[in-house]
Amino acid sequence: MxxxxxxxxxxxxxxxxxxxxxxxxxxxMLVKGxxxxxxxxxxxxxxxxxxALLTPAIDFFREISIxxxxxxxxxxxxxxxxxxxxxxxxxxxFVVTMWAMxxxxxxxLGSAIYLSEYARPRVRKVLxxxxxxxxxxxxVVYGFFALLFxxxxxxxxxxxxxxxxxxxxxxxxxxxxxxxxxxxxEDAMHAVPQDLRAGAYGLGASRLQVATRIxxxxxxxxxxxxxxxxxxxxxxxxxxxxxxxGNLARITFDPTKAIQTMTAFIASTGQGDVPTGxxxxxxxxxxxxxxxxxxxxxxxxxxxxxxxxxxVYE
Amino acid sequence: xxxxxxxxxxxxxDRTRIxxxxxxxxxxxxxxxxGFVLLITLLVDVAIDGxxxxxxxxxxxxxxxxxxxxxxxxxxLGSIFLGLLLIAFTVPIGVATAIYLEEYANRERWYNKALExxxxxxxxxxxxxxxxxxxxxxxxxxxxGRVLLAGALxxxxxxxxxxxxxxxxxxxxxxxxxxxxxxxxGATQWQTIWxxxxxAAIPGIATGxxxxxxxxxxxxxxxxxxGALTxxxxxxxxxxxxxxxxxxxFQWVSRxxxxxxxxxxxxxxxLLIILLAxxxxxxxxxxxxxxxx
Numbered sequence: 001m002x003x004x005x006x007x008x009x010x011x012x013x014x015x016x017x018x019x020x021x022x023x024x025x026x027x028x029m030l031v032k033g034x035x036x037x038x039x040x041x042x043x044x045x046x047x048x049x050x051x052a053l054l055t056p057a058i059d060f061f062r063e064i065s066i067x068x069x070x071x072x073x074x075x076x077x078x079x080x081x082x083x084x085x086x087x088x089x090x091x092x093x094f095v096v097t098m099w100a101m102x103x104x105x106x107x108x109l110g111s112a113i114y115l116s117e118y119a120r121p122r123v124r125k126v127l128x129x130x131x132x133x134x135x136x137x138x139x140v141v142y143g144f145f146a147l148l149f150x151x152x153x154x155x156x157x158x159x160x161x162x163x164x165x166x167x168x169x170x171x172x173x174x175x176x177x178x179x180x181x182x183x184x185x186e187d188a189m190h191a192v193p194q195d196l197r198a199g200a201y202g203l204g205a206s207r208l209q210v211a212t213r214i215x216x217x218x219x220x221x222x223x224x225x226x227x228x229x230x231x232x233x234x235x236x237x238x239x240x241x242x243x244x245x246g247n248l249a250r251i252t253f254d255p256t257k258a259i260q261t262m263t264a265f266i267a268s269t270g271q272g273d274v275p276t277g278x279x280x281x282x283x284x285x286x287x288x289x290x291x292x293x294x295x296x297x298x299x300x301x302x303x304x305x306x307x308x309x310x311x312v313y314e
Numbered sequence: 315x316x317x318x319x320x321x322x323x324x325x326x327x328d329r330t331r332i333x334x335x336x337x338x339x340x341x342x343x344x345x346x347x348x349g350f351v352l353l354i355t356l357l358v359d360v361a362i363d364g365x366x367x368x369x370x371x372x373x374x375x376x377x378x379x380x381x382x383x384x385x386x387x388x389x390x391l392g393s394i395f396l397g398l399l400l401i402a403f404t405v406p407i408g409v410a411t412a413i414y415l416e417e418y419a420n421r422e423r424w425y426n427k428a429l430e431x432x433x434x435x436x437x438x439x440x441x442x443x444x445x446x447x448x449x450x451x452x453x454x455x456x457x458x459g460r461v462l463l464a465g466a467l468x469x470x471x472x473x474x475x476x477x478x479x480x481x482x483x484x485x486x487x488x489x490x491x492x493x494x495x496x497x498x499x500g501a502t503q504w505q506t507i508w509x510x511x512x513x514a515a516i517p518g519i520a521t522g523x524x525x526x527x528x529x530x531x532x533x534x535x536x537x538x539x540x541g542a543l544t545x546x547x548x549x550x551x552x553x554x555x556x557x558x559x560x561x562x563x564f565q566w567v568s569r570x571x572x573x574x575x576x577x578x579x580x581x582x583x584x585l586l587i588i589l590l591a592x593x594x595x596x597x598x599x600x601x602x603x604x605x606x607x
Contacts, residue, residue, distance in 0.1 A: 025502060027502075027504070028502055028503060028504050031504045032414075032418050032504075034410065035410045035411070035413050035414035035417075035418060036414050036418070037410075038406070038407045038410030038411045038414065039410070039411040039414040039415065039419075039429055041407055041411070041474070042411060042429070042432060042433050042436055042474060042475065042478070043429065043432055045436060045447075045471050045474070046432050046435070046436060048447055048451060049439065049443060049444075049446075049447050052446060052447045052450035052451055053443075053446065053450075055450075056450070103348075106345070107344075107345040107348055107349075108345075109345075110341055110342045110344070110345025110346070111342075111345045111346045111349070113342055114342035114343065114345060114346050115346075118339065118342055127346060130350070131346070131349055131350075133353065134349050134352075134353060136528065136529070136532075136589065136593060137353070137356070137532075137586070138532030138533070138534065138560055138585060138589070139532075139534060139535075140532070140534045140560045140563050140564050140567075140582075141356070141360070141532075141563070141582050141585070141586070142356075143564070143567065144360075144563065144567050144575075144578055144579070144582060145356045145359065145360075147567065148359075148567070148575060149355070149356070149359045172352070175348060175349055175352045178345075178348070178349050179349070206331055206334075206335050207335060208331075208334060208335045208338045208339075211338075212338075229438075232438060235440070236439075236440025236441070236442065236443075237440075238440070238441065238442045238534075238535035238538075239534045239535050239560075239564065242535075242564075243564065243567055243568070263440065263442050263535070266442050266445075266446065266539075267442060267445070267535055267538045267539065270445065270446065270449055270538065270539040271538045271539060276454045284446060284449070285446065285450070288442075288443060288446045291440060291442070291443065292439065292440075292443050295438065295439065295440055295443075296435065296438075296439075299434075299435055299438040300435075302438075303431070303434060303435075
């Protein structure tokens, strides 16, 4: 405000009109501050997640050594004597994820190649959003379908499945993830310059050769990023495995027998009324931390890969 | 390569090559089709079990331990309340964050770059982890208990990255000429954003927000940790226990009796109809208001 009075004294001597208002616009500053504060909420979320996971997990690792946790082969936190080896949950997650990927990777890539290289523009324009409908179906619906339709169907054709099994859950999840893999891969293929294709056709290559030997290699980092994103989604998926893959933590790679994944353990223990501060309560967070670290690592790899392919064609 | 020695057709192209091309084409078509086959099978399966369940009684009754009495009213109301709270929370925060990143932030600064990476990472955090966050801080930490507000807050954090990304895209699509014109006429930066940029970006923001909301309405995992009470027979309140349609489906699927599984199919139809309506509305909005600059 001191500025205003000095301006006043000069005004008599210099009558030229001022076009720019000097001084701080407090209102503008305030608005910018509010917007920045809103942006900080997402930072707070990340910090909140890390704190929420780490604090009880550190407590947990005071009681159970981290080596026993990571290498133990028996997961039975609610039983006597209790076992706190996370390996059964890790293998459970691995088996489901692997079967999901057996479906999602080839067919996701196939869909991407079809959309990018084979489909006419009009067909592509209809197919792409239609495929994404698969992603919009809630996972609880897929869980219902896997348990009550797909497992009986497979049993009907002679696959010796238990009622809860990772095979059926994994396959249904894999089909759900096809659009995720397809969409990221297709974006990468779409970014491959037309000249490369024209060059190959000019040398007499067939459409198959152009797709598999020119476009796919040129878009490979984007395709891998799509794969990685699909894997990350499969690892984090909860409800399908909770409903259809079972709740029995054990080390087995046989996809016909019930298992328990990390996510299913968290969900089934967390919905109950385990007392706050008990060791059972803390297991939710130690497993949650394991899951978070794995998906974070995978996601960082994926972001790197996407950035790498972006650098090539922009 | 064996291709070179294969017999040539009149056109000068060898047959193996054609055959391989066809086989590959068939594989690609199968890749695209498998998803649709699953989708159609799923819909037919659910429809057969679920449509007979859709009675007025089913839609308006409270849950019950007896399948013939159980209804979906409490879950439908829970999902509607969650949806309204979500709009109230996510849209202002999401749009404000998007405005900050697009209009104010200096992208060269490390903290703004970190902010962007952070939002990208949040979008990939498994939804169950958000449930853990809610369990630790809201349900147990603040001792809110498993209440509707806690569920809404956690779903808000879950879909916020999606809303931010969609709003940023909508704001970025507003041409710079509009901003510069406004600034040249003497408007302040905020006046420019509020009166020019935002009105032009609203259709895009609304479309993105509705799609994000539809995703949240179908979400089950985080609510299992924050909300899922086994049995709520009264209408939800802000600070009271609640249930939502996906949770109700999950509970019915998990019961051993076959009657409850049929009820689950009925509830799935209701959920899918709600989601279809929301998605169609979003697409309609986008098509109607898409402006070419």
